[in-house]
Amino acid sequence: MNLAGPLAGVRIIEMGQLIAIPWAMKMLADMGAQVIRLESCQRLESYRGDALYKNETEGEFWNRGANFYEHNRNKLGITLDLTNAAGMEILKELVSVSDVFAENFTPRAIRNFHLEYEDLRRVKPDIVMVSSTGYGFTGPWANFGATGPATEGASGLVYMTGYADGPPVLPEIPYTDYTAAEQTVFAVMTALMHRLRTGQGQFVDISQTQAASATVPEALLDFAANGRTEPRIGNGDSGMAPHGCYPCLGDDRWITIAVNNDEQWRAFCGVIDQPSWSEDRRFKDSLNRWRHRVELDELIGQVTSGWDAHKLMQELQAAGVAAGAVLDSKDLLFNPHLLERGFFEVVAHHPSTGIPPLPYVGRPWKMSLTPPVPAKAGPIMGEHNQLVLSELLGRSAADLASLEEAGVIGYAPTNPRPVSRPSLDEQVRQGRMQRYETDFREQVARVFPPPNDT
Amino acid sequence: MPAKALDGVKVLDLTHHIAGPWCTKLLADYGADVLKVERPEGDPARGMPPFYHDEIDQDKSLLFLYLNTCKRGITLNLKTLQGRRMFRELLQDVDLLVENFSPRVMASLDLDFESLLELNPSLVMVSISNFGQTGPYRDYRAADIVEYAMGGLMYIFGNYDREPLKHALHQAQFKGGTDAASAALMALYHQRLTGQGQHVDVSIQEAMASGLRDVVDNYTYTGAIRRRQPNHSGDLTRLRATSDGYILPNPGIGARDNWQATVEFLEVPELDDERFSSPSARLANAEELGRILDETFQTKNKSNMFFAAHDKRFIYGIVQSPEEVLADPQFAARGYFVDIEHPATGTVKYPGPPFLMSGTPWGPAKPAPLLGQDNQEVFGERLGYTNDEMSRLRSIGVI
Numbered sequence: 001m002n003l004a005g006p007l008a009g010v011r012i013i014e015m016g017q018l019i020a021i022p023w024a025m026k027m028l029a030d031m032g033a034q035v036i037r038l039e040s041c042q043r044l045e046s047y048r049g050d051a052l053y054k055n056e057t058e059g060e061f062w063n064r065g066a067n068f069y070e071h072n073r074n075k076l077g078i079t080l081d082l083t084n085a086a087g088m089e090i091l092k093e094l095v096s097v098s099d100v101f102a103e104n105f106t107p108r109a110i111r112n113f114h115l116e117y118e119d120l121r122r123v124k125p126d127i128v129m130v131s132s133t134g135y136g137f138t139g140p141w142a143n144f145g146a147t148g149p150a151t152e153g154a155s156g157l158v159y160m161t162g163y164a165d166g167p168p169v170l171p172e173i174p175y176t177d178y179t180a181a182e183q184t185v186f187a188v189m190t191a192l193m194h195r196l197r198t199g200q201g202q203f204v205d206i207s208q209t210q211a212a213s214a215t216v217p218e219a220l221l222d223f224a225a226n227g228r229t230e231p232r233i234g235n236g237d238s239g240m241a242p243h244g245c246y247p248c249l250g251d252d253r254w255i256t257i258a259v260n261n262d263e264q265w266r267a268f269c270g271v272i273d274q275p276s277w278s279e280d281r282r283f284k285d286s287l288n289r290w291r292h293r294v295e296l297d298e299l300i301g302q303v304t305s306g307w308d309a310h311k312l313m314q315e316l317q318a319a320g321v322a323a324g325a326v327l328d329s330k331d332l333l334f335n336p337h338l339l340e341r342g343f344f345e346v347v348a349h350h351p352s353t354g355i356p357p358l359p360y361v362g363r364p365w366k367m368s369l370t371p372p373v374p375a376k377a378g379p380i381m382g383e384h385n386q387l388v389l390s391e392l393l394g395r396s397a398a399d400l401a402s403l404e405e406a407g408v409i410g411y412a413p414t415n416p417r418p419v420s421r422p423s424l425d426e427q428v429r430q431g432r433m434q435r436y437e438t439d440f441r442e443q444v445a446r447v448f449p450p451p452n453d454t
Numbered sequence: 455m456p457a458k459a460l461d462g463v464k465v466l467d468l469t470h471h472i473a474g475p476w477c478t479k480l481l482a483d484y485g486a487d488v489l490k491v492e493r494p495e496g497d498p499a500r501g502m503p504p505f506y507h508d509e510i511d512q513d514k515s516l517l518f519l520y521l522n523t524c525k526r527g528i529t530l531n532l533k534t535l536q537g538r539r540m541f542r543e544l545l546q547d548v549d550l551l552v553e554n555f556s557p558r559v560m561a562s563l564d565l566d567f568e569s570l571l572e573l574n575p576s577l578v579m580v581s582i583s584n585f586g587q588t589g590p591y592r593d594y595r596a597a598d599i600v601e602y603a604m605g606g607l608m609y610i611f612g613n614y615d616r617e618p619l620k621h622a623l624h625q626a627q628f629k630g631g632t633d634a635a636s637a638a639l640m641a642l643y644h645q646r647l648t649g650q651g652q653h654v655d656v657s658i659q660e661a662m663a664s665g666l667r668d669v670v671d672n673y674t675y676t677g678a679i680r681r682r683q684p685n686h687s688g689d690l691t692r693l694r695a696t697s698d699g700y701i702l703p704n705p706g707i708g709a710r711d712n713w714q715a716t717v718e719f720l721e722v723p724e725l726d727d728e729r730f731s732s733p734s735a736r737l738a739n740a741e742e743l744g745r746i747l748d749e750t751f752q753t754k755n756k757s758n759m760f761f762a763a764h765d766k767r768f769i770y771g772i773v774q775s776p777e778e779v780l781a782d783p784q785f786a787a788r789g790y791f792v793d794i795e796h797p798a799t800g801t802v803k804y805p806g807p808p809f810l811m812s813g814t815p816w817g818p819a820k821p822a823p824l825l826g827q828d829n830q831e832v833f834g835e836r837l838g839y840t841n842d843e844m845s846r847l848r849s850i851g852v853i
Binding site for chain 2: 191
């Protein structure tokens with residue numbers, strides 16, 4: 001076992017925000033890269049000010065944001081005012097001792113800061129620079145700011161998605177930020193493999209829209225080759241029937257089922273005790289089931305609504321039919337399969353935050369020889385100013401004091417403004433939350449004891 | 455030809471369907487030498503729609519053609535002893551083996567990682583599966599919709615009062631494949647430094663679950679369980695229908711304080727009213743606000759509105775159909791769509807590089823292999839089988 005991770009020795013300077021770059025750099029940090037995340041006290045990262053622990057907005061709320069911790073595990077954090085020449089000098093020094101510089105600002109901002117690849121190359125000739133932008137670093141839309149929904153919309157994915165009788169529908173997370181972030185991990189590794197072999201750095205220009213379009217080739221090629229655009233089909237499939245999401249016992253409980261062939265169809269009819277369906281001419285083979293899929297979905301829904309979703313899933317799977325209960329967030333966290341695989345990792349927080357050790361999502365891969373590094377929470381603001389500036393760059397204590405005095409580094413936002421969310425009762429009343437539980441801390445701690453408490 | 459980033463990486467590709475081939479396509483398009491091994495009847499993705507000109511043919515599935523660019527292709531029946539012998543010969547000088555069979559298949563063929571490592575001590579093997587190589591759901595079956603359900607995204611996706619929804623097409627498979635490609639390169643990076651091989655277990659369920667914002671954390675931080683959101687018609691960032699499609703408005707964080715800017719941009723004096731001027735007033739009058747916004751957007755052209763918004767640095771998004779994506783000037787300026795000529799279809803425009811590398815270009819893209827296209831070269835020239843032997847192997851169904 002190599003406990004330093006496969007990427008030990010790789011140093012990355014991250015000027016990221018929100019998801020697209022931070023998620024990708026978190027994955028690299030988990031696997032042993034040293035990631036130094038830059039933040040600004042003058043322009044607070046939005047994820048520090050929202051989704052706060054226990055919804056409490058007072059005190060040092062910026063060290064209690066769920067979305068920040070979710071995307072910044074295992075990183076070192078420093079604050080730096082890049083509008084100040086001394087701050088910029090520190091950034092350039094950091095780049096000069098690093099392997100990768102990664103950012104997701106607009107090209108306009110990067111040009112204004114003189115942080116383009118050509119600028120960095122003068123400081124570190126073999127640097128790999130990674131820019132992740134909504135539409136790409138070049139081209140007529142280069143400077144258009146973008147959100148996840150915007151890139152999902154531009155990519156073609158939103159247009160294809162939605163119920164059969166309605167408008168396009170988007171998921172309630174910035175989905176394509178993650179699509180792009182996943183491809184960014186691959187892009188960084190591709191550039192690092194090349195650099196390992198040749199010693200050469202380069203500029204990697206990630207368009208979040210292009211990354212997303214690369215995952216909808218069926219639709220794009222159907223138009224390119226056949227001039228056709230298929231209508232939205234909800235949870236349907238172009239060949240399988242039944243294929244959908246059906247109601248189960250309980251409040252807002254559902255199961256997904258996908259039947260791929262006649263053998264699975266007969267097994268399905270057996271499990272739900274509808275032997276007559278497998279004899280029914282309308283449903284006798286794949287093609288007929290697909291033609292009569294609307295009637296079929298209706299009939300199935302009537303039967304599944306008498307079943308517990310997990311029990312039906314287990315019975316269908318035992319009979320060889322693909323089926324999955326629709327897991328809500330609590331189901332997912334306490335899912336026995338993910339628990340056995342150790343997918344969620346318990347992370348201890350800085351004592352000043354008052355946040356107990358909590359489980360966070362891990363990674364979709366397990367490596368037999370090089371496990372991830374022991375998980376550490378994302379940094380509180382300025383947590384590693386001293387470590388990075390003194391130990392890595394050799395700045396003196398007096399230097400640090402004068403940098404702090406001048407506001408180049410700091411430990412708190414200069415203009416703190418938390419997002420205040422409505423009370424949980426109000427959120428449930430508005431329908432934004434399904435429900436809430438007051439003993440969640442005990443429930444979580446029971447299943448996920450603190451790391452040194454086992 | 456200019457150097458490619460993954461030059462010198464040799465991959466044996468035992469994958470089929472979508473997740474595995476997407477993983478090895480990423481590697482191949484950026485320069486890895488990928489040899490795709492198909493069963494003699496071919497990758498089942500050769501039978502997946504859409505087909506070129508709707509001609510159902512093993513070389514005309516557009517999805518298959520896309521997923522297998524830049525790879526060479528051979529056929530081999532791993533259910534035969536001879537097929538496995540030839541597979542082991544091929545394995546000896548590769549860096550990476552990628553497979554996405556059900557978890558117990560490789561072991562049942564005596565091709566488990568431990569025995570393969572004896573043949574090739576620095577082998578990296580990546581196994582992609584629906585739920586991973588361990589755990590109670592290991593042998594569960596899945597389709598994309600099941601991964602959406604079990605990965606946590608589906609429950610919060612769709613209309614408040616309807617069944618949960620998934621994305622169109624095969625997003626879960628693509629996520630799993632991308633993550634597998636990343637993990638493969640991490641393991642190869644370690645291999646290049648130390649000479650050590652290892653086994654990488656990639657789960658598509660975990661690929662879905664690892665990319666969720668404020669879902670599990672909403673519970674661990676506050677005890678609340680998110681659900682599909684009610685349809686707040688007054689939500690300023692809700693998707694709206696325009697005269698010619700759909701747009702994703704986003705007046706930016708500033709709109710909370712500067713309602714006037716939004717009113718002026720939308721050119722609706724009626725909105726300049728205290729019923730709408732603060733967030734709480736807008737919530738109280740959401741239905742009325744929604745009605746006015748719906749009517750307003752219906753009169754607009756989405757492209758004009760998109761560009762006008764960006765002039766003001768409002769980060770609006772535009773919903774593009776596949777036809778519009780193909781005609782998009784931004785994609786064109788970046789050379790995104792590339793012509794690839796395949797013997798069965800002629801030239802077709804394919805989506806190209808997801809990202810651009812300044813020193814090591816993507817492409818030029820080579821078409822997906824015909825079934826068994828490189829048998830002669832690989833078995834004959836590389837492994838040294840004679841033509842007679844190869845005809846015999848063919849007649850007994852090994853290749």
